[in-house]
Structures are given as structure tokens and as C-alpha cells.
Amino acid sequence: MDRFTERDQLIRKWIYAAAATIKESFDDELDIERKSNRNDLVTNMDKAIEKQFIEKIQHFFPGERILGEEGLGDEISLLDGVVWIIDPIDGTLNFVKQQDDFAIMIAIYEDGKGQLGYIYDVMQDKLYSARTGKGAYCNKRLLPTIEDRPLKEGLVAISSALMSKEEGLARTVGRASSGVRLIGSAGIETAHVASGRLIGYLAATLAPWDIAAGKIIAEEVGLIYTKLNGDKVDLLQKTPVLVASPTAHKEIIELLKSQKI
Structure with missing residues (x-):
């Protein structure tokens, strides 16, 4: 058993255990705090799950660094060595308001290169996973290489922040596609592109923990994952993001250029 196989087995157990803890909390009253604005929330459950993951990583893999959304891990300015990137609940607003459409996300990077990525759609019981060079899966089903369709033949997801800040951009891309969908979880939306x-x-702005797992999964099925302007994503910065099939990606970049975005 190589070291990534061992990690894969542990991570899957940890994710399912965390999901069970989250579901058990549905009847409890949450402690909810605002972060940057009224739509950017954190709950006691986000913090508890992140703490759970960190304790397990530190026990099994002492010395490896951890970047977590809720700030309970390490201060990281370089991606040297092995770095775990964790989003305990992606789509916290959905979790609070709907108890649906939220995900658990974990990724492992080594010297800046993605190795393992996981997005667990908790309420749909769908675990999207990938190991670089080994393909991507939904549960135990291998995801095929994406069909390279043009933008007009597919649906696009556009984040609510991008739609509100750049209404003209959203309309331009939406009209060129078959239609627009919005879920409110970067992980689930990325998984839906991958599948x-x-x-x-x-998306207008994604943080490293919103990006890390999905980027690994997306690239394993042949998707292009970049900033909105086509530049390479910096995993230590918040950044606008575009993930799409190669042809659609090229078309969207051209549309954005026409909008001077």
C-alpha cells in the first residue's frame, strides 16, 4: 500500500464520519456568526468539523501543514511540502437556510501540485474524488473524460456574487449558453461540471479551500481551471475562477474580454 492509498482510505472514513455529525446537528440550534457580510456565515458546526479533521491529520501525519477555512490550522505562505486544504462545510448559507446543497471538501497538495481531492455532497451522498493521474470518481464510478462541447450546448453555473456585481457579464455568458443555474456551493457546482x-x-471570488479539491477533480476529467482572465490560479490567494470544457472555456474568456473583465 503506497502512502496515498493509505491517506485515501483514512480521508473517506473521516468525511463520512463528519457528514454523520453534521446530519445529527440538524435538530440542534446552531451558533451562527457573520464573517464579511450577512451572506457569509460561520457556524459552530463549521468550526467543530474543521477541528475534527485537524486533530486526525495531526495524529496520523504529524508535521504536515493544514490550511483550513476557519483558521484553526497553520499560517501558510508557501505550498512547500505536504499541505492539506480543508473546507469543513462549503455552502454554509445553504446548510443554515436549507439543510441541503452543501459539501465537505479536502485536498492534499505536495510542493504546490495537487495529489488528492474530495468533494462530498452530503445530502446526495455523492463523494467526488480524484488522485492525480488516476482519474476522477463519483462514489465508485469512474467519471469519463468530459465531452468537449461548445458553450451554446450546455448549462453554466454563475455565482450569486458575480451575478450581482457583474450583471452584464452574467447575461452575456448566460445568453450564449443553454441557460444559467445557481446552487451556492463552489464544490457542488464544480462537481457538476466534472460530471x-x-x-x-x-465565480467572482473563491478562496483556496473553495478551489483546491475541485481543481484536482476537474483537471482529471479534462476541464480547464483558471482565473476568469485565463491566468493560472494561485492557491494562496482569493481569486475569480472559471472552470469549463476546453471549447467553452475559450469562448467564455473571449466573452469576458469583450466585456473588459
Whole structure:
């Protein structure tokens, strides 16, 4: 058993255990705090799950660094060595308001290169996973290489922040596609592009923990994952993101250029 196989087995157990803890909390009253604004929330459950993951990583893999959304891990300025990137609940607003459409995300990078990525759609019981060079899966089903369709033949997801800040951009891309969908979880939206349900996903600002797992999964099925302007994503910065099939990605970049974005 190589070291990544061992990690894969542990991570899957940890994710399912965390999901069970989250579901058990549904009847409890949450402690909810605002972060940057009224739509950017954190709950006691986000913090508890992140703490759970960190304790397990530190026990099994002491000395490896951890970047977590809730700040309970390490201060990281370089991706040297092995770095775990964790989002305990992606789509916290959905978790609070709907108890649906939220995900658990874990990724491992080594010297800046993605190695393992996991997005667990908790309420749909769908675990999207990938190991670089070994393909991507939904549960135990291998995801095929994405069909390279043009933008007009697929649905796109556009984040609510991008739609509100750049209404003209959203309309331009939306009109060029078959239609626009919005879920409110970067992980689930990226997973839907990777599984072929969507042709692309655009977001105004994603943090490293929103990006890390999905980027590994997306690239394993042949998707292009970049900044909105086509530049390479910096995993230590918040950044606008575009993930799409190669043809749709090229078309969307051209549309964005026409909008001077």
C-alpha cells in the first residue's frame, strides 16, 4: 500500500464520519456568526468539523501543514511540502437556510501540485474524488473524460456574487449558453461540471479551500481551471475562477474580454 492509498482510505472514513455529525446537528440550534457580510456565515458546526479533521491529520501525519477555512490550522505562505486544504462545510448559507446543497471538501497538495481531492455532497451522498493521474470518481464510478462541447450546448453555473456585481457579464455568458443555474456551493457546482451536468462554472471570488479539491477533480476529467482572465490560479490567494470544457472555456474568456473583465 503506497502512502496515498493509505491517506485515501483514512480521508473517506473521516468525511463520512463528519457528514454523520453534521446530519445529527440538524435538530440542534446552531451558533451562527457573520464573517464579511450577512451572506457569509460561520457556524459552530463549521468550526467543530474543521477541528475534527485537524486533530486526525495531526495524529496520523504529524508535521504536515493544514490550511483550513476557519483558521484553526497553520499560517501558510508557501505550498512547500505536504499541505492539506480543508473546507469543513462549503455552502454554509445553504446548510443554515436549507439543510441541503452543501459539501465537505479536502485536498492534499505536495510542493504546490495537487495529489488528492474530495468533494462530498452530503445530502446526495455523492463523494467526488480524484488522485492525480488516476482519474476522477463519483462514489465508485469512474467519471469519463468530459465531452468537449461548445458553450451554446450546455448549462453554466454563475455565482450569486458575480451575478450581482457583474450583471452584464452574467447575461452575456448566460445568453450564449443553454441557460444559467445557481446552487451556492463552489464544490457542488464544480462537481457538476466534472460530471457533465454543467458545461462551466464562473465565480467572482473563491478562496483556496473553495478551489483546491475541485481543481484536482476537474483537471482529471479534462476541464480547464483558471482565473476568469485565463491566468493560472494561485492557491494562496482569493481569486475569480472559471472552470469549463476546453471549447467553452475559450469562448467564455473571449466573452469576458469583450466585456473588459
